[in-house]
Structure formats: structure tokens, C-alpha cells
Amino acid sequence: MARNPVTNRHAADLLLAAWRVNTVSCLLHFIQETVVVVLYLEATRCSGDSSIMPLLKINSGPDGPVLHTGQDSPLGPTLAQALRHGRGPVVIMTHGYKFAPGHGLDCPHQHILSLDPACRSWKAMSWPRALGFGAGQRDEGTGIAFGWPGRGTIWQAYRQAEVAGAALAQLIEMIARIAPDRPLHLLAHSLGARVVLGALERLPEGRVGRAILLSGAEFGSRAAEALSRGAGRTAEIINVTSRENDLFDFLLERLVTPPARGDRSLGHGLPALPRTLTLQLDHPDTLTALACAGFKIERPKARICHWSSYLRPGVFGFYRALLRTPEALPLPQLRAALPAEPDPRWSRILSLPYPETCNSGWRGAAT
Known part of the structure; x- marks a missing residue:
């Protein structure tokens, strides 16, 4: 060769x-x-996350949103990968008082915001799984667990919730730049309502589709202010209340200085706007109307409970439908089927009969 x-x-x-x-x-x-x-x-x-499209764990950091894995890890590439390889809604879930990322079993990512909670508390149930995340389907959407430092005194946590609202707004803007066509919704409990409202007023109109506030720990006038600005002017807000939460509403009003004299908490209701709905989850007529639509929610058993709005069997089937198929549950139809006025505060001390028949005139379909 x-x-x-x-x-x-x-x-x-x-x-x-x-x-x-x-x-x-x-x-x-x-x-x-x-x-x-x-x-x-x-x-x-x-x-602990087994879904194909992972549940993202994001926290409110000193300078904005950061990955839960550490502030040195870049958020942008991870967020872009999750959003560009999936379909369906983006749902951001956030907690309330007494949780803080990295704080042992009081870390929300080990508790209610985990696909598989490590904490064995009776209050630890997986919000992401209850909303339909973790099944490994490409069209299930993207779940985001948003943590913030909610420990310390109630005054410290109340101030931190304002800071977390700014970080949440930054996160939503990042999502809008990466996936502008994906619908985005919010779910929050307790002081998490203050986080969500603080984010809405910082965002442009149209950034958020729906927000569900569970036993929200915020004042009505503060909510009205947030709903008069930015994304607060266009988002649909479902304010879930219960007379079981009356004690906690009362304590907020007494411990935290209200923006205006005589101001009441969200348990008293949201400003009456076409895009807002206050839903009293322990009202007999509310439960009857929802049952007629296919959402059978267990009756309340406690006179005082701050966590009933997410622990009561059946509630997450309703929340899942509100966020995943909002067109099937328009607010005007819901409003027409529900009681016009909530029960007065402290009415849980009375034993009220629950009607067994469907008399709301509303026939819906649970999704």
C-alpha cells in the first residue's frame, strides 16, 4: 500500500x-x-418530584426570585427549559405565615408545596398533586412552588410578604418573556394573599388570569388598592372565606395596624367588582350550589380552623377546575348561583342545618 x-x-x-x-x-x-x-x-x-415536567421550587431572595437549590444557581435557564418543553397553564402556589424555605419541616417545599411532603403533619397535603401536577403528562402545565420567609412575628411576616410580592412580580415577568402565550394563575393561603396582591399591582394588565385567595390575611382597603392597578385591574380574583377563620381574621385586625381606621380583613369580602368573587366555603347554600355543579365538598366540622379552605375533602377538585378550565366556570355564573351575602362573623357558634336538595338552579359539570 x-x-x-x-x-x-x-x-x-x-x-x-x-x-x-x-x-x-x-x-x-x-x-x-x-x-x-x-x-x-x-x-x-x-x-421528591417525579413528574416529567418538574415542579419548580422558587423562592423570594434578597434581590428577587431564586431557585430553591441555592441563590448561586441560575434561575433563567431552568425556568426556560421547563416552560418551553410543556403545555398547559402555569400555576404559581404560595404559602402563608409560619413557613420559610429551608426551615426544616416548616419549609414549604417539604410541606404543602411538595409533590411528596416529607412532613407528616395533618396539615401537610400536596397542593401540586391536588391541582393535577406530577402525572408526567406534557399538557398538565407547569407548577411553581413559590416560597418566602414567613416566620418570625406576625409583623415581621407581614412586612416580608410585601417584599415577596415584588419578587413574585419579577418571576411572573420572566415567565411572560419566555412563554407569553401560556395562561398563568395563582393560588395562595393566608398571608400568601398579601404576596399575590402585592405582585398584581406591580404587573402590567393581563399578566395573570385568575388568582384564588384562601383565608386571605390582608385588609380590604389594601386589596382594593391593589385591584385598582396593573394586573389587578384585569385578573379574576376568587376570595375563599369561611366563618371557621373568624378568629384569625379578628386577630389580624387587632394585631396589625390597618391602612384605614375600621378596616376589615378579606374574610369580610372583596370589593364588589365584575372580576371579583367572594365565596364562603362553609355556607350551606354555597355547598349545595357547588354539589349541583358536580363539586361535592365535605361539610365543615370545626368551629375554628385556619386551614379548612384547603384541607376539606373535595375543595381541590373545585380549585383545579377554576384554574384549568376557567371558561367552564365563568364568574358571573358562579356569582348568580352563590349566596349574595356571607354569614355574619362568629355565626359558626350556631348549628346551621345543611339543605340536602339542589335548589340553586345551576347545573354545571365538574372537570
Whole structure:
């Protein structure tokens, strides 16, 4: 076989050398890709999240939103990957008082905002799974667990909720830039309502579709202010209340200085606007109307309970439908079927009969 006049080597030797180099390169590339996949699967397993499109864990940091894995980890690429490889709504869930990221079993990412809560408390149920995340379907949407430092005194947590609202607004703006066509909704409990309202007033109109506030710990005049600005002017707000929460509403009004003298908490209701709805979850007529629409929610058993709005069996089927199929549950139709006025404060001390028949005139379909 002829030799190469430059290298003085046979052509076969050159082909063999090239084959060896190419083989080694492919092998190294294979090892690299395998390591990446293994590390990703291990991280997913350790986080307790088993969905194909992961539940993102994001916190309110000193300078804005950060990944729960650490402030040095870049949020943008992770967020972009999750949003661009999925379909369906983006639902951001946030907690209330006494939770803080990284604070043991009081970390929300180990509790209500986890797909598989590590905490075994009777109050620890998975919001993401209850909303339909974690099944591994591409059209299930993207769930985002948003944590913020809600521990310390009630005054400290109340101030931190304002800071967290600004961080949540930044996160929603990032989502809008990456996936402008994805519908975005919010779900919050207790002081998380203050976080959500603080975000809405900082965002442009149209950024948020619906927000569900569960036993919201905020004042009515503060809510009215937020709903008169930015995304607060266009988002639909469902204010879920219960007379079971009266004690907590009363304590908020007595402990935290209200924006205006005589101001009441959200348990008293939201400003009456076409895009707002206050739903008293323990009202007999409310439960009857929802049952007629296919959402059977268990009757309240406690006279005092701050967590009933998400622990009562059946409630998340209703919330899931509100956020996943909002067109099937328009607010005007809901409003027409529900009681016009809430029960007065402290009425849970009375034993009220619950009607067994459907008399609301509303026939809907649970989704």
C-alpha cells in the first residue's frame, strides 16, 4: 500500500488512527451525556418530584426570585427549559405565615408545596398533586412552588410578604418573556394573599388570569388598592372565606395596624367588582350550589380552623377546575348561583342545618 509522502505512513495506518480518535471522542461524549442524565435523574429523585415536567421550587431572595437549590444557581435557564418543553397553564402556589424555605419541616417545599411532603403533619397535603401536577403528562402545565420567609412575628411576616410580592412580580415577568402565550394563575393561603396582591399591582394588565385567595390575611382597603392597578385591574380574583377563620381574621385586625381606621380583613369580602368573587366555603347554600355543579365538598366540622379552605375533602377538585378550565366556570355564573351575602362573623357558634336538595338552579359539570 502506498505511503503518504508527507507523513511517510501507510493510508491504512492513517485510517486506523482516525478511527481510534473518533471512537475515543464518541465514547467521551457518551460518558458525558450519561453523567448528565444520571445527575438529573438523581436530583429529581432526591427532590421528591417525579413528574416529567418538574415542579419548580422558587423562592423570594434578597434581590428577587431564586431557585430553591441555592441563590448561586441560575434561575433563567431552568425556568426556560421547563416552560418551553410543556403545555398547559402555569400555576404559581404560595404559602402563608409560619413557613420559610429551608426551615426544616416548616419549609414549604417539604410541606404543602411538595409533590411528596416529607412532613407528616395533618396539615401537610400536596397542593401540586391536588391541582393535577406530577402525572408526567406534557399538557398538565407547569407548577411553581413559590416560597418566602414567613416566620418570625406576625409583623415581621407581614412586612416580608410585601417584599415577596415584588419578587413574585419579577418571576411572573420572566415567565411572560419566555412563554407569553401560556395562561398563568395563582393560588395562595393566608398571608400568601398579601404576596399575590402585592405582585398584581406591580404587573402590567393581563399578566395573570385568575388568582384564588384562601383565608386571605390582608385588609380590604389594601386589596382594593391593589385591584385598582396593573394586573389587578384585569385578573379574576376568587376570595375563599369561611366563618371557621373568624378568629384569625379578628386577630389580624387587632394585631396589625390597618391602612384605614375600621378596616376589615378579606374574610369580610372583596370589593364588589365584575372580576371579583367572594365565596364562603362553609355556607350551606354555597355547598349545595357547588354539589349541583358536580363539586361535592365535605361539610365543615370545626368551629375554628385556619386551614379548612384547603384541607376539606373535595375543595381541590373545585380549585383545579377554576384554574384549568376557567371558561367552564365563568364568574358571573358562579356569582348568580352563590349566596349574595356571607354569614355574619362568629355565626359558626350556631348549628346551621345543611339543605340536602339542589335548589340553586345551576347545573354545571365538574372537570
